[in-house]
Amino acid sequence: MAFVKSGNIPIRHGAQQQGIRRACQVARDVLIKTSAQVHAGVTTAEVDRFAAAEIKACGATSAFLGYRQFPGTICISINEEVVHGIGGPRVIQDGDIVKIDVGVYYDGWVGDNALTVPVGNVAKETLHLLAATEESLLNAVKFARDGWMLGDLCHSVEHHVTQYGYTVVREFVGHGVGRKLHEEPQVPNYGKKGDRPRLKAGMTLAIEPMINMGTGKTRILEDKWTVVTTDRKPSAHFEHVVLITPDEPEILTARGRMFPKGVNDLTPRPVSELGK
Numbered sequence: 294m295a296f297v298k299s300g301n302i303p304i305r306h307g308a309q310q311q312g313i314r315r316a317c318q319v320a321r322d323v324l325i326k327t328s329a330q331v332h333a334g335v336t337t338a339e340v341d342r343f344a345a346a347e348i349k350a351c352g353a354t355s356a357f358l359g360y361r362q363f364p365g366t367i368c369i370s371i372n373e374e375v376v377h378g379i380g381g382p383r384v385i386q387d388g389d390i391v392k393i394d395v396g397v398y399y400d401g402w403v404g405d406n407a408l409t410v411p412v413g414n415v416a417k418e419t420l421h422l423l424a425a426t427e428e429s430l431l432n433a434v435k436f437a438r439d440g441w442m443l444g445d446l447c448h449s450v451e452h453h454v455t456q457y458g459y460t461v462v463r464e465f466v467g468h469g470v471g472r473k474l475h476e477e478p479q480v481p482n483y484g485k486k487g488d489r490p491r492l493k494a495g496m497t498l499a500i501e502p503m504i505n506m507g508t509g510k511t512r513i514l515e516d517k518w519t520v521v522t523t524d525r526k527p528s529a530h531f532e533h534v535v536l537i538t539p540d541e542p543e544i545l546t547a548r549g550r551m552f553p554k555g556v557n558d559l560t561p562r563p564v565s566e567l568g569k
Contacts, residue, residue, distance in 0.1 A: 341380025444488025
């Protein structure tokens, strides 16, 4: 989930970092298991119910259910739906791309992550969008370093995807994560190099590129949640929580790459293999 907030940027140390780390590992495991349930013929409600059972089995609770009255356990968004889709009777079809976003509370801490699952015979140009979006996320992680500027990280996402003719969603952004689902700082997928704040060790950022094949403009459907592209072209979404350390960034929701060679090889790995 992605919303705009304002306030101070929390810095976590020691046991606090370990708490976020455990919550993110739970969120990662639930995301991979849930995403592996995405097949043609399955309803989005069935996927949501599976996630609910997995979250409960882990001793966690959904960070989304009831948040601002959101009615789902996870966000499940198909094709032109960008984010915040609600599980229901819609049947997943061959050729769809399905965004799964999982957030949990575990022992008082939040884990949050997302990926986009291609179903069956997905058009090559759509797979390219997914691969480029995943690339942009992993590239942005490289900028999550102590002493570097947040603006450089944010700028890197848009800079990366525009070379392919794609656009970034501007109305919804990444965010800090920790005790609450949405903390400071805001982490847009666009920005100016050198813009503050300066990143510091102990910050935890949910970086989540939301990248559109066509226009970057979006609107919200009548359910007051589901965000769609105004031109109804596909949108992709990938997300990790990253801990800034004195050294290399640590991806707390680490999983295997769906497209290990990026846009140079558009054969996606099975989701079930991403946890290995």
